[in-house]
Amino acid sequence: MLTTIQTSGGNPNAGENCDEYPFASTSDSDKGGQVSKCVISKHNSRQGNIISQYITNTCGGQNCQFIVGFGNPASPGVKYCQAYNDRYNQCTPDGTIFKNGKPDVRPPPAKRDGNSTQVGGLYLMKSGMKVAFGANLDIGTQTKHATPKNATMLALVDDSDDDEGLVEWDFVDDEIVEKLE
Numbered sequence: 001m002l003t004t005i006q007t008s009g010g011n012p013n014a015g016e017n018c019d020e021y022p023f024a025s026t027s028d029s030d031k032g033g034q035v036s037k038c039v040i041s042k043h044n045s046r047q048g049n050i051i052s053q054y055i056t057n058t059c060g061g062q063n064c065q066f067i068v069g070f071g072n073p074a075s076p077g078v079k080y081c082q083a084y085n086d087r088y089n090q091c092t093p094d095g096t097i098f099k100n101g102k103p104d105v106r107p108p109p110a111k112r113d114g115n116s117t118q119v120g121g122l123y124l125m126k127s128g129m130k131v132a133f134g135a136n137l138d139i140g141t142q143t144k145h146a147t148p149k150n151a152t153m154l155a156l157v158d159d160s161d162d163d164e165g166l167v168e169w170d171f172v173d174d175e176i177v178e179k180l181e
Helices: 027-031 040-059 151-158
Strands: 016-021 036-040 069-071 097-099 123-124 131-133 143-149 169-179
Touching: 016 040, 040 143, 040 169, 069 097, 143 151
Parallel strands: none
Antiparallel strands: 016 036, 036 097, 069 131, 123 131, 123 169, 143 169
């Protein structure tokens, strides 16, 4: 389960809460370098609900390995940039990302030794969805994406203050067909 944290220098606005990334429930959580991202509380709850249901349904509630991707990161109203590869200077602090209690947008510069390559990127899926992954993946890699089992229930939760836990998710097969950036 995800842990909600308050940042000392960036407490969330009304209706928002902050959560760490990499998520506390992942193997990367002990590597350091986490940032806190403040988002609408309902969105944060949805992310936790999807991860929890994936672990329960796909992994039988046991520890398992998976890579979290963020679907359609450049959707309207979503600010998307690649902090390590920002040749157009699009990654500017927007007051919603914090590291060590201070506003932050960029991770420390990647060490370039001539042999290193950029990790992760934006991929096009067979379904048409664009997904940002923090790992290099091959064309043809099989993936899954969350789809609500009941679109009416999702709409009800989206239009009200009902609990995100009421929404159940299916995990549909998908496949990487192209690396976009």
